[in-house]
Amino acid sequence: MADYHLQAATAEQETAVKSLIRAVHINPLGVDWRRFVVAVDAHGAVIGCGQVKPHGDGSRELASIAVVPEWRRQGVARAIIQRLQSEHAPPLWLTCVSTLTPFYAPFGFVEVRETAVMPPYFRRVHRLFGLFARFSSQTGTLAVMVWPGDTKNC
Template sequence: MTDALPPGCTLRRARKSDIWTIRRLVFSEKLDPTQLDWRQFWAIEFEGKTIACAQLRSIDGVRELGSLVVVPSWRDRGLGSYLVRHLVEGTSEPIYLECMGYLAPFYARLGFVEIGWRSLPKPLKVKFGLGQFASRFLPIEVKIMQYIHRE
């Protein structure tokens, strides 16, 4: 990983005591509040406070990157990119995510490419199907992306 965290920030695995902070962060960004398992999260903290988090779920042989949140006052400092790079470096399994359309360029810079719903593995079709359905009837754009492992 070439990028460094800002001075005073540390990356660590989430602890059981972090679950309420994780839930608060996820709810604050109106992200999917289901399947929030603290054991799958990593956190970045500064002076004992969690300022960013993300999780990498394992679902029947594939991985889903989700629940990436950076506290607003800490945005644009590379924390989200740092978390994503850390999580994708640790696995060789396929990694997928579902995001709002305006976030697709952020994930593309980190090695994700947009794919169609039909290209998803079966375990994720049901989960991501709801977002795809909603995007057809609501004024929102939802993208499905897959991480392309680099050699």
């Protein structure tokens, strides 16, 4: 059994959370430590994090899911996501690179392709990413997913 625990983040862990998010190259905006759940190892080091971020349109986003490389594939992200799902009622939205949709599917997240049903924030992100992808050499696509809450959680 891996030796770590989950907890609500503290102010002292803010720097570690921000460093982890920078290190794994995910969205560094809207990183308020008060919303975070962190995974902490036996030495007190932050080894994973995640949050639910509220948006101005009333939607909420499962975001900032990250685990340090040496702790990956040991269920740390799963534990963080399930904890956040237990604390926040559906629907929860997220964006991810399309290669990660199989990672989120077992938690009940389904991909949404129809922009008309997306909350305005996610519609904007989807549109901006599409424009960016058209005018840059990057080939990956952005997926928008929702946990509607009426599917079985894993």
